Amino acid sequence: MVYQWKTAGLFKVDPNAAGAEIEACRDENGLIHPSEVVQHASHIGSVLHPCFEWDNQKAAIKWREHQARVIVANLVTVCVSGEPKSEPITVRAFINVPGKQGRGYKTITGVLSDETDKAYMLERALGELRSFRAKYKALSELAGVFAAIDQIDALDAEFSMTQDVVFNMNGQTFGFSGRYVHDQSRVPA
Numbered sequence: 010m011v012y013q014w015k016t017a018g019l020f021k022v023d024p025n026a027a028g029a030e031i032e033a034c035r036d037e038n039g040l041i042h043p044s045e046v047v048q049h050a051s052h053i054g055s056v057l058h059p060c061f062e063w064d065n066q067k068a069a070i071k072w073r074e075h076q077a078r079v080i081v082a083n084l085v086t087v088c089v090s091g092e093p094k095s096e097p098i099t100v101r102a103f104i105n106v107p108g109k110q111g112r113g114y115k116t117i118t119g120v121l122s123d124e125t126d127k128a129y130m131l132e133r134a135l136g137e138l139r140s141f142r143a144k145y146k147a148l149s150e151l152a153g154v155f156a157a158i159d160q161i162d163a164l165d166a167e168f169s170m171t172q173d174v175v176f177n178m179n180g181q182t183f184g185f186s187g188r189y190v191h192d193q194s195r196v197p198a
Contacts, residue, residue, distance in 0.1 A: 026056040081114050104130055135161065 012028035014020055020027065034045040050057035062068040084102040089095075103114040106126050120126040138158045145151055 020060050022056050022059060027060070030056050086117060106130070 010028065010032075012024040014024050030049060031041060031046055034041050034049050036042065036045070046057065047061070049055055050061055051063075052058065062071060081103045082101065082105075085099040086102040088098045088100055090098065100117055102117060104117055104120045104126070105112055106115055106120060106129055115123075115126060120130055138161060142155050142158045146155070
């Protein structure tokens with residue numbers, strides 16, 4: 010098998026050597042467990058060793074930051090539609106967006122009320138659709154889903170919404186409709 014990193018430059022080790030070491034961590038059922046990968050990488054001679062933070066104090070801080078991201082990402086807000094008898098919709102309460110001082114989280118209402126942040130959120134959603142297609146392209150059962158993603162991909166830089174969206178959140182009404190204009194001014198290259 011030939012390996013490459015999904016995100017080039019993130020890890021400074023050869024992907025084929027890393028893949029071979031990870032494969033060597035398989036248990037008797039053919040499963041690879043993260044704890045075994047960490048154990049294997051803890052040896053200084055391991056190809057994977059430089060991929061990890063071995064300073065426990067720094068690692069603890071990074072772990073808590075990771076936990077904070079998980080907490081923020083798992084909070085949702087319940088949106089009540091203006092339509093009678095409609096079911097409430099849950100959406101992420103906070104969205105990670107780029108800013109002048111780096112990345113951070115904004116409330117969903119803040120993102121939807123700022124055209125640049127909303128454009129960034131939509132671009133990320135489209136990127137996630139493309140990633141989904143790439144990840145599951147071997148499953149012919151999802152051909153209809155892939156065709157829909159291909160149709161979305163075929164659109165040019167302007168995205169025309171097919172329906173107005175209006176919802177109430179925390180007593181405030183939000184909505185957007187019409188044309189979405191792609192704005193890359195705050196999106197990192």
